[in-house]
Amino acid sequence: MxxxxxxxxxxxxxxxxxxxxxxxxxxxxxxxxxxxxxxxxxxxxxxxxxxxxxxxxxxxxxxxxxxxxxxxxxxxxxxxxxxxxxxxxxxxxxxxxxAALAYVSVGGFRPVGRGAPVVQQLPGTHPDVRRLEETAGETDAGEAGLFENTSPAFVVRTAGQVVAAAGYRLWPGRTAHIGVLTAPAQRGRGLARAVGSAATAHALTAGLLPQWRARIPASRRVADALGFRELGxxxxxxxx
Structure with a gap:
């Protein structure tokens, strides 16, 4: 085989x-x-x-x-x-x-479809992304690691405020280590899947290997919905 x-x-x-x-x-x-x-x-x-x-x-x-x-x-x-x-x-x-380690290929990727929240692209260091990290709290922001990203930030806004963001940090072996963060009051609306899909698509277009490392079940479910496969x-x- x-x-x-x-x-x-x-x-x-x-x-x-x-x-x-x-x-x-x-x-x-x-x-x-x-x-x-x-x-x-x-x-x-x-x-x-x-x-x-x-x-x-x-x-x-x-x-x-x-x-x-x-x-x-x-x-x-x-x-x-x-x-x-x-x-x-x-x-x-x-x-x-x-932490579960999950990866996805171009053929296995399942991007969000019509009706998904509108995703915008910002510089990774944009102040609105930093404000989201403050809202989410030190623990969740540290887990997402958006402040370490080398990619643009892919965000969803509600009432002008960034309430979800994703991006990735370039790791060895042309790997894109993806991080996703959603404001606590906005969870359960599919926002993580929307911004995670945008970050994954950007990485795949660049010929990178998207990696989704997650500890909590909710994050693992988002990765699974996007076509990531847990390998270890x-x-x-x-x-x-």
């Missing part, structure tokens, strides 16, 4: 972010490597990314890598990004995630 082009590109991305020579095992399982400069996780943490039947884990030093290797190799790949399963075999001081998950671990 031919390899999935989306899976190939997604794995190449995360192999690059590991910051050391490593690849996902073709026969499945978990590979653990030492990488103090890993971009899979915050500095000093352990980063785990599972895609399909294989996973990569990076550790900041050899001793930590040995502990993680012993613990994770006893788990199925489907469990290495599950907090409960990992917490049963490793002492956790903190975690980030897990990411988890960052701070060991006690």
């Amino acid at each position: 031919p390899e999935d082009p989306l899976m190939i590109r997604a794995r190449e991305l995360w192999e690059n972010l590991a910051s050391v020579p490593v690849s996902f095992a073709s026969d499945g399982g978990v590979r653990v490597v030492v990488s103090p400069e890993s971009r899979l996780c915050p500095a000093g943490w352990v980063g785990v990314v599972a895609l399909g039947e294989s996973a990569l884990a990076t550790a900041p030093d050899a001793d930590t890598a040995a502990v993680v290797r012993d613990a994770l190799t006893g788990l199925p790949v489907t469990a290495v990004t599950d907090v409960a399963a990992v917490g049963a075999v490793l002492p956790l001081a903190g975690v980030l995630g897990p 998950a990411q988890l960052s671990i701070d060991l006690a």
